[in-house]
Amino acid sequence: MAEFFERRLDEYDRHQLTCIESAPEFYTFTSKCLPALENARILDLGCGTGLELEGYLEDNPTAEITGIDLSPRMLEAAKKKFPGRKLTLITGSYFDVSFPTDVFDAAVSVESLHHFTREEKIPLYARVRAALKASGYFLLTDYYAQSDEEEERFRRELYRLKREQNTEQGELYHYDTPLTAEHEAQALSEAGFSSVEVLGRWGVTYTLKACR
Numbered sequence: 001m002a003e004f005f006e007r008r009l010d011e012y013d014r015h016q017l018t019c020i021e022s023a024p025e026f027y028t029f030t031s032k033c034l035p036a037l038e039n040a041r042i043l044d045l046g047c048g049t050g051l052e053l054e055g056y057l058e059d060n061p062t063a064e065i066t067g068i069d070l071s072p073r074m075l076e077a078a079k080k081k082f083p084g085r086k087l088t089l090i091t092g093s094y095f096d097v098s099f100p101t102d103v104f105d106a107a108v109s110v111e112s113l114h115h116f117t118r119e120e121k122i123p124l125y126a127r128v129r130a131a132l133k134a135s136g137y138f139l140l141t142d143y144y145a146q147s148d149e150e151e152e153r154f155r156r157e158l159y160r161l162k163r164e165q166n167t168e169q170g171e172l173y174h175y176d177t178p179l180t181a182e183h184e185a186q187a188l189s190e191a192g193f194s195s196v197e198v199l200g201r202w203g204v205t206y207t208l209k210a211c212r
C-alpha cells in the first residue's frame, strides 16, 4: 500500500484537496477539533504528508505529534512541511507499532482506516483508547458506505480481488472497504469508547468523535 501512495506523492496534497468533495473544509474542521492545549500530545494514524496537521500546528506550535505511516516518503514530506515542530514520525503499520498507555490528549486519523475491516479495527481501536488520557478522544475523519448493501458490496469485491490475485491472508491490500458510519461507531463502542458522536458531515465523509 505504501507504494500506491508514494507513486502519487508529488501530486498527493493537490489531489486530496481538489478531487475529494469538501476536502479543504473537512481538513480544517478536523484540525480545529483537536485540543488547543499547550504541549498537547497527539497520535495520528496514517498521517501521510500531514494535511490534517497543517492548521493545527499553525495554531498550536507547542503540540507534540506522533505520526505513524507505512510510507517513508510521505513522512519525509511531512517532516519538510513542519520544520521546528515536535514530530515523532514512525514508519510502520499502526496495527504493528505499539502505543504508550495513557499519554495522548487526542488521536486522529483522516482518510486512512477505510482500507480495513471491522474485525481488524476493533483491536486497533482498543489500543488507541488505551493510549489516550482519561480526558482523551479519538477523531476519525473518513468516508463511509451509504448503506449496508454498499458496505457488503465493497467487502465482497475485496475478497474476489484477493482470490483472483492469490493475495496471502493478512497481507495489506489496497482496496477501499468503508463501513457505514453506524458500523464504524459500533466498532468504536465495542473497542470500549464511552461515547461516539458525529461532529460533521460532508457528503460521504464524516468526522466521528469517540471519547475514551
Ligand SMILES: C[S@@+](CC[C@H](N)C(=O)[O-])C[C@H]1O[C@@H](n2cnc3c(N)ncnc32)[C@H](O)[C@@H]1O
Binding pocket: 001, 002, 005, 016, 045, 046, 047, 048, 049, 050, 051, 052, 068, 069, 070, 071, 074, 092, 093, 094, 095, 109, 110, 111, 112, 115
Ligand atoms: C489517503 S492517505 C491519508 C493521509 C493523511 N491522513 C491525509 O488525510 O492526507 C492514507 C495514508 O494511510 C497510510 N496507511 C494505510 N494503512 C496504514 C497502516 N496500516 N499503517 C500506517 N499507515 C497506513 C498510507 O500509507 C497513506 O499515507
